[in-house]
Amino acid sequence: MIGFRLRRGSRVHALPGDIRARARTWVWLLLLALALAASPLPGTAADLPLQGGWRAAVAGEQAGDVTRADPQLRHFDPVRLQTFAAGEAGSWVLLWPAQGDWPAPPFVLQARGAGLQTLRFHPPGGPARSARATRVDPRAWPGHGRLVFPVAVAPAPGQPLRLHVDSRGVIAAPMTFAVLPPAAYLRADARWLAFASACLAIMAAMGLMALFFALRLRDPTFVHYAAFVLAYALILGLQTGYLFEPLGWQWLAGPLRGVARVATAASVLFAILFADRFANLRRYLPRGRRLLLGYAALIVAVGATGLLPGLGALARVLTNPLLVLGGPLLLAASALAAWRGSRYARFFLLGWTPLLAVTVAGSLQPYGMLPAWTWIGDAALAAGAFEALVLSLGLADRTLALRRDRDQARRLADLDPLTGLYNRRAWSERLLALETAMRRQGRPLSLLFLDLDRFKQLNDRLGHEAGDAALRATAGIMRGELREQDEVGRYGGEEFVVALPDADGAHALQAAERIRRRLQQRAGEDVGGATPTASIGVAMLQPGEDLASLIARADAAMYAAKAAGRNRVVLHPG
Numbered sequence: 001m002i003g004f005r006l007r008r009g010s011r012v013h014a015l016p017g018d019i020r021a022r023a024r025t026w027v028w029l030l031l032l033a034l035a036l037a038a039s040p041l042p043g044t045a046a047d048l049p050l051q052g053g054w055r056a057a058v059a060g061e062q063a064g065d066v067t068r069a070d071p072q073l074r075h076f077d078p079v080r081l082q083t084f085a086a087g088e089a090g091s092w093v094l095l096w097p098a099q100g101d102w103p104a105p106p107f108v109l110q111a112r113g114a115g116l117q118t119l120r121f122h123p124p125g126g127p128a129r130s131a132r133a134t135r136v137d138p139r140a141w142p143g144h145g146r147l148v149f150p151v152a153v154a155p156a157p158g159q160p161l162r163l164h165v166d167s168r169g170v171i172a173a174p175m176t177f178a179v180l181p182p183a184a185y186l187r188a189d190a191r192w193l194a195f196a197s198a199c200l201a202i203m204a205a206m207g208l209m210a211l212f213f214a215l216r217l218r219d220p221t222f223v224h225y226a227a228f229v230l231a232y233a234l235i236l237g238l239q240t241g242y243l244f245e246p247l248g249w250q251w252l253a254g255p256l257r258g259v260a261r262v263a264t265a266a267s268v269l270f271a272i273l274f275a276d277r278f279a280n281l282r283r284y285l286p287r288g289r290r291l292l293l294g295y296a297a298l299i300v301a302v303g304a305t306g307l308l309p310g311l312g313a314l315a316r317v318l319t320n321p322l323l324v325l326g327g328p329l330l331l332a333a334s335a336l337a338a339w340r341g342s343r344y345a346r347f348f349l350l351g352w353t354p355l356l357a358v359t360v361a362g363s364l365q366p367y368g369m370l371p372a373w374t375w376i377g378d379a380a381l382a383a384g385a386f387e388a389l390v391l392s393l394g395l396a397d398r399t400l401a402l403r404r405d406r407d408q409a410r411r412l413a414d415l416d417p418l419t420g421l422y423n424r425r426a427w428s429e430r431l432l433a434l435e436t437a438m439r440r441q442g443r444p445l446s447l448l449f450l451d452l453d454r455f456k457q458l459n460d461r462l463g464h465e466a467g468d469a470a471l472r473a474t475a476g477i478m479r480g481e482l483r484e485q486d487e488v489g490r491y492g493g494e495e496f497v498v499a500l501p502d503a504d505g506a507h508a509l510q511a512a513e514r515i516r517r518r519l520q521q522r523a524g525e526d527v528g529g530a531t532p533t534a535s536i537g538v539a540m541l542q543p544g545e546d547l548a549s550l551i552a553r554a555d556a557a558m559y560a561a562k563a564a565g566r567n568r569v570v571l572h573p574g
């Protein structure tokens with residue numbers, strides 16, 4: 001309790017408490033990320049434990065030329081990520097059971113993470129088959145996010161399965177291998193397909209929804225978000241091979257590298273533009289914002305340089321580091337903005353951190369780092385979907401907040417601050433709407449014009465405060481004596497107006513009389529003379545009459561009431 005009071009009573013003590021709460025959130029997020037990172041690989045119980053060896057291939061060599069006894073063979077663990085980057089002739093990869101012999105066929109050989117490399121499988125006693133993410137051999141099984149070869153005839157005891165890896169002109173992405181029964185493979189493949197489809201569908205749906213909102217709301221934030229999410233989904237679709245199998249977009253295989261480069265640049269560029277507006281960097285990080293936008297301009301400039309003749313290679317060399325640095329830069333900017341209080345920077349941080357962590361980890365793996373983290377490829381899909389969901393929720397939250405602010409601003413602009421009634425402009429709008437509705441349906445509409453009596457005297461005698469109180473009390477009485485659907489407004493000074501739908505002259509006269517009587521009653525009870533009486537004019541809308549005329553007639557009736565001695569109601573004969 002004492003601590004609580006101290007913290008509440010002192011600004012100095014409030015800050016560390018705040019920081020501690022924020023630090024706790026980050027510690028939890030960090031622990032969650034670590035727990036995910038340390039979690040064991042999902043069920044590979046059906047896999048046959050394998051051993052592997054590989055070496056660079058020599059031009060003209062046949063598959064049978066490389067054996068397990070080859071002294072140049074480098075041993076590796078097929079369940080850990082391994083790169084096979086070697087020379088122009090590619091590499092030979094041999095796999096054999098860690099213990100005992102090959103199981104009875106049929107079984108399936110699967111390679112995951114091959115990227116765009118071409119794998120050629122040399123089955124025992126059969127013709128070689130090759131597969132690549134963009135072009136699957138019709139004799140091979142469709143593998144989703146992996147390359148697979150069915151094995152119908154097991155190698156002779158002691159003999160390995162032989163593969164050739166060709167990574168010429170593409171990234172030598174690290175791979176894992178497994179040999180598993182067909183049923184186990186089909187189950188795992190179906191599971192992956194469902195998982196990848198769900199993740200990509202989330203991203204695509206969020207992106208398309210954002211596009212729809214962009215068109216409806218004309219808010220560029222949604223355009224930037226949609227462009228970022230769709231570009232990122234495209235990258236993942238290319239990386240995992242999903243666009244080729246099962247989607248069958250083989251036409252993307254030709255311009256693949258160009259498409260991947262444009263998608264990567266677009267994802268970073270639009271992520272920066274999105275974060276700028278979404279996290280309101282203009283307010284929370286003005287200087288950092290300029291740096292970020294400058295960075296985005298640099299990415300575009302370097303990309304454009306690549307289109308100039310002879311500068312393509314230079315642009316390619318510069319683009320990659322620029323893109324790689326873009327992610328952490330954006331993370332740092334949103335962390336700072338979040339620290340300075342930007343609510344939406346927190347959404348961005350939450351969505352962006354896992355994605356960036358996975359991207360960084362994935363980009364280290366071709367260099368031989370983190371070989372046991374075979375789940376990074378799938379985690380990228382999950383992180384993409386997670387980020388799309390978090391940022392969509394953030395966008396929805398921001399849109400609601402903006403709408404709330406706008407509604408509140410509109411409400412404030414419509415109301416008279418002293419009485420809380422509609423001001424003249426807002427009331428006139430409502431009168432117009434009522435007139436249209438009543439005329440269309442052939443129903444009556446009447447108007448009251450109320451003016452407080454000798455209000456100037458009240459002000460002069462008791463002061464403006466008392467005058468204001470009388471105006472507020474009058475507004476309260478009018479609201480209390482009228483129906484829900486009657487629109488009451490303060491026309492100006494000590495003049496009030498009421499539009500009464502579905503009320504003819506007689507009904508409006510009754511309502512006006514009720515108000516007049518209540519004011520008179522209060523004035524009678526009031527010994528200090530702080531409550532004025534009112535003169536009220538009433539008019540009913542005539543066929544073919546316009547609103548200006550209706551108001552003028554009600555006003556004239558009010559003046560007639562004043563002239564007749566005040567504190568009375570007069571109906572304009574129409």
Ligand SMILES: Nc1nc2c(ncn2[C@@H]2O[C@H](COP(=O)(O)OP(=O)(O)OP(=O)(O)O)[C@@H](O)[C@H]2O)c(=O)[nH]1
Nearest residue numbers: 451452453454455456457459464465467468493494
């Ligand atoms: N306290 C207060 N007075 C206001 C406000 N708006 C207008 N007034 C005063 O309302 C008075 C209106 O006076 P007049 O139009 O001369 O009319 P009156 O004294 O009511 O006399 P009759 O209408 O002939 O009965 C002026 O003294 C204005 O200063 C307001 O918001 N608060």
